[in-house]
Amino acid sequence: MAMTENFKCNKCTCQLPYFLPCEVSLHNTTKDCWVSYRGSVYDLTELCNLRKGHQGIELIIAYAGKDISHWSYDNAKEHVAFGESINSTVNNRPSWLDDKYMRGNLTKNARPCRIINVLTGTEAVILICEEDTVARIQERFLGFNAHGTSYTWKFEGLPIDTNCTLTENGIVDERERFLEAGLPDDTYIPAILCYYNDDLTEQ
Structure with a gap:
């Protein structure tokens, strides 16, 4: 980190x-x-x-x-x-x-994070710190979903290590590359998919 x-x-x-x-x-x-x-x-x-x-x-x-x-x-x-x-x-x-x-x-880098709820089909883009672990990002996301910790987070079909940052999980911030290519920096924001575990977590 x-x-x-x-x-x-x-x-x-x-x-x-x-x-x-x-x-x-x-x-x-x-x-x-x-x-x-x-x-x-x-x-x-x-x-x-x-x-x-x-x-x-x-x-x-x-x-x-x-x-x-x-x-x-x-x-x-x-x-x-x-x-x-x-x-x-x-x-x-x-x-x-x-x-x-x-x-x-x-933070040295404030970056967007796109999160999609597979169960409901809803999504949100939140601003996070580059140094945030996924566990910390899940805490930030509780404002959008009180049951956020009841989900398994995956990227490209693979589980994400919640003790690591997005970059450490291979989810890099490519905004500078887009800008260098003359594209808007929000051309593509990697999507994290959330799968509900149905563990009846209380609100």
């Missing part, structure tokens, strides 16, 4: 969830403030509450739900003008990059 580039952290980034940029963008208020920075996602809501009214917090709030990778720093000196309380460092990093605020990783 691809790993995001970020600072050394006590948390194992491979165990943290991956987020789409559009998911981070939903957290865009003072009461729910997330940002992404160099491939990592941080929840700065607590910091905004603790430092309410302090110099620099307004800038963080202004970028709530956005990527702030351009706020790079060198030797713990911010290129962005923060107040002293915000600019204080922890383990040679700004306090707003403290490990306790990290919630996960920002």
Whole structure:
């Protein structure tokens, strides 16, 4: 599985969830403030509450739900003008990059996933993270089908390993190839077929 580039952290980034940029963008208020920075996602809501009214917090709030990778720093000196309380460092990093605020990783590739319910004939195209395992994609799909875990997922007639990503299952993202050929990037989206197991899973 691809790993995001970020600072050394006590948390194992491979165990943290991956987020789409559009998911981070939903957290865009003072009461729910997330940002992404160099491939990592941080929840700065607590910091905004603790430092309410302090110099620099307004800038963080202004970028709530956005990527702030351009706020790079060198030797713990911010290129962005923060107040002293915000600019204080922890383990040679700004306090707003403290490990306790990290919630996960920002995907390196948001890709579409086409899922077809063989039983009902319905289908949906959802946006997923390249790094998502199929098990995680099944969790995302529960919003469309509460019994999503009661299905066996297959691609081209073969069962899919739910512990692996789509790419690791041989379902690659070919959008760049289509664009290079002068075709729309959604010319073809591989279809995953879902077969109902009839195990009476409760909603």
